[in-house]
Amino acid sequence: MNRFANFCAGPAAMPTVVLERAQRELLDWQGKGSSVMEISHRSADYIEVAERAEANLRKLMGISDDYAVLFLQGGAALQFSAIPLNLMNGGTADYLTTGAWSQKAIKEAERYAALGLGKVNLVAAGDGTDVPDVSEWQLSDNAAYFHYCPNETIHGVQIFDTPKVNAPIVADFSSCILSEPVNVNDFGLIYAGAQKNIGPAGLTIVIVRKDLLDRASAFCPNVMNYKNQFDNDSMLNTPATFAWYLSGLVFEWLLEQGGVEAIAVQNRKKAAMLYEAIDGSDFYSNNVNPKHRSIMNVPFRLADDGLDKLFLEENKKAGLLNLKGHRVVGGMRASIYNAITPEQVAALVAFMKEFEARHG
Ligand SMILES: *Cc1c(COP(=O)(O)O)cnc(C)c1O
Secondary structure, eight states: OOOOEEOOSSSOOOOHHHHHHHHHHSSSGGGSSSOGGGSOTTSHHHHHHHHHHHHHHHHHHTOOTTEEEEEESSHHHHHHHHHHHHHTTTSEEEEEEOSHHHHHHHHHHHHHHHTTSOEEEEEEEOOSSSOOOGGGOOOOTTOSEEEEOSEETTTTEEOOSOOOOSSOEEEEOTTTTTTSOOOGGGOSEEEEETTTTTSOTTOEEEEEEGGGTTOOOTTSOGGGOHHHHHHTTTOSSOOOHHHHHHHHHHHHHHHHTTHHHHHHHHHHHHHHHHHHHHHTOSSEEOOSOGGGBOSSEEEEEESSGGGHHHHHHHHHHTTEEOOBOOTTTOSEEEEOOTTSOHHHHHHHHHHHHHHHHHHO
16 A cells, blocks of 8 residues: 655545544444445434534534534535625625635625625735734724634635634634634634545534524525524535544544644644745745744745756655645645644655755
């Protein structure tokens, strides 16, 4: 078997032991004579899987009973619509943009504002290398919510401190959920596609404060309506059962690793190794303000982009995969989610040094 170090931004690497367990359980899950994929989501057996996954996510993140935890489909991108449809409620929605994903989120909200659901206010716009200083933010009074993206996956820009605003905070945690401890009580709503730092594509986690469940627009489709999904245990229609099960296995794995606190220490170390290698060389560079450099997605450039192709060819030979940067920013990007080990990052750093020695 040949599993490479996979630095893909998403769908991304999963822990090998989790995949091995899924493999063992695939054909005959828990002696039931069928795969977990092949049973009804309404069966007692499946409901136990679903409930255990939720309970473990609540444990990992310290989610109180004041919050609903939903296991939905449609990806984070569908939430760009679901959020205004559920929460705008005739008010003004504040959006901070710091990169590609928060820009997409505000675009979608503007569509609903144009249809009369409310107003959208751009609080401030970053350029993809930094976060506008709080002194420049134009917050509205009594905003329906404040939306931001704590980790911009494409630009590698992260906001580590939760913004201090009065409105309920809505945050796109797709690429940083479970990477570091967060105080869920600071948020109105947290959402994340599973395929970056949790598991397979097809599942979207929404953690929403229960007092926000009562303000959906009449235009909100039933399956996108948080209250309806909450009242139906995220099973208003058929959920992504296998993705939910696999995510549950990842939650169990994470608890075995010591939880979010322990993995956060490792994540900080991994990121430091890479940024030190980049900063310690004239051959590699990263142009994000060091205070906002992502610990999950590390974009970097080679001094001579004529060498990009060779760099990618050679690191593939070295067992390092998917380091090509997003086309919007170019260069390289190493996504170092929870499932990436410090040894894999060390191998990447060693490769970078060796490549520089030969071509720098
Ligand atoms: C990947 C990503 C998305 C889009 O997720 P989908 O599940 O493909 O819709 C949105 N926001 C962020 C921050 C992402 O990293």
